[in-house]
Amino acid sequence: MRYTFLLxxxxxxxxxxxxxxxxxEKQVYGAYIGALQEAGVFIxxxxxxxxxxxxxxxxxxxxxxxxxxPFAETRETLGGFFTVDVPDLDAALAWAEKCPxxxxxxxxxxASAMNSV
Amino acid sequence: MRAAHVAxxxxxxxxxxxxxxxxxxxxxxxxxxxxFLSALRTWPERGVPDNPEGWLLKVARNRHVDQRRxxxxxxxxxxxxxMPDTPQAPTLDNRLKLMFVCAHPAIDSRLHTPLMLQTxxxxxxxxxxxxxxxxxxxxxxxxxxxxxxxxxxGIPFAVPEPEQFAERxxx
Numbered sequence: 001m002r003y004t005f006l007l008x009x010x011x012x013x014x015x016x017x018x019x020x021x022x023x024x025e026k027q028v029y030g031a032y033i034g035a036l037q038e039a040g041v042f043i044x045x046x047x048x049x050x051x052x053x054x055x056x057x058x059x060x061x062x063x064x065x066x067x068x069x070p071f072a073e074t075r076e077t078l079g080g081f082f083t084v085d086v087p088d089l090d091a092a093l094a095w096a097e098k099c100p101x102x103x104x105x106x107x108x109x110x111a112s113a114m115n116s117v
Numbered sequence: 118m119r120a121a122h123v124a125x126x127x128x129x130x131x132x133x134x135x136x137x138x139x140x141x142x143x144x145x146x147x148x149x150x151x152x153f154l155s156a157l158r159t160w161p162e163r164g165v166p167d168n169p170e171g172w173l174l175k176v177a178r179n180r181h182v183d184q185r186r187x188x189x190x191x192x193x194x195x196x197x198x199x200m201p202d203t204p205q206a207p208t209l210d211n212r213l214k215l216m217f218v219c220a221h222p223a224i225d226s227r228l229h230t231p232l233m234l235q236t237x238x239x240x241x242x243x244x245x246x247x248x249x250x251x252x253x254x255x256x257x258x259x260x261x262x263x264x265x266x267x268x269x270x271g272i273p274f275a276v277p278e279p280e281q282f283a284e285r286x287x288x
Contacts, residue, residue, distance in 0.1 A: 088273035
C-alpha cells in the first residue's frame with residue numbers, strides 16, 4: 001500500500017541552521033533515502049523551498065483566487081514529503097520514526113485513497 | 118435456542134476471523150449479522166449443523182464476497198476458496214489479533230475498550246455508551262469512524278512482536 005509522509009517543521013526551529021548545517025542535513029536525508037531504496041520501498045521524495053516562497057490558489061466559492069504565501073494553520077509548515085510502498089500502517093510508522101524530520105517536527109502519515117473509490 | 122448460545126460464545130472468534138481477511142470490521146459485522154439471521158431462519162427447520170461455527174463462517178464469507186462484488190469499490194484480489202468439508206474452528210489467535218487492532222496506537226485510546234467490547238464481546242453500542250456515560254449516538258459515531266480508520270489506514274491484523282508488547286499494551 002502507498003503511504004505518504006508529509007514533513008512539517010517550525011521555521012523557528014531551523015533558524016539556527018548555517019550553510020554547513022544544511023550540507024550535513026542533506027547528507028542525513030541522503031542516508032535515509034538510501035535506506036528506503038535499499039529496502040525497495042522508496043517511491044518519491046522532494047525538498048521544497050521554504051513556505052514564504054509559496055503560492056496558494058483556490059477556486060472556492062466559484063471564484064479563482066491566487067495568493068502569495070502558504071495555507072497556514074499551525075507554526076509548522078510543509079517542508080517535504082516521502083512516498084513509500086509498505087504492507088501496512090505499522091511498517092509505515094516504523095519508517096516514519098526513522099525520518100530525520102521526526103526529530104525536529106511532525107511527520108504526518110496518510111494512506112493513499114487512490115483505490116478506494 | 119442454539120443459535121443464541123453460539124452467538125454468545127463464538128461472536129468474537131467469528132468476527133475476528135472474518136475481519137482479519139480484509140481489515141474491514143464493519144463489513145465483517147454486517148456479513149456475520151446476515152449469517153446469524155440465516156441461521157435463525159433455517160436451523161429451526163433443518164436442525165443445527167454439526168459445526169455451527171463453521172456454517173456461520175461459510176455463510177458470512179459468501180455474503181461478504183457478494184457484497185464486495187456489489188460495491189465494486191475494492192478490487193477482488195483473491196477468490197474465496199472452497200470451504201473444506203472437515204470443520205475448521207476459528208482460532209483464538211484471530212481474537213487476539215482483533216484485540217491488538219482495537220488497542221492500536223493509531224486509534225484514540227478512549228476507544229480501545231469500547232471497540233474491544235463491541236467487536237470481541239459483541240456488546241451492543243448502546244450498552245457500551247451507557248457504561249461509559251457517553252450519549253449513544255456519539256459512541257456509535259466514534260466506533261464507526263474508528264473502524265473506518267482501521268480499514269483505510271491499513272492497520273494490520275497481527276499480533277505484534279514480543280519486543281513491541283510493552284509499547285502496544287500500555288495504550
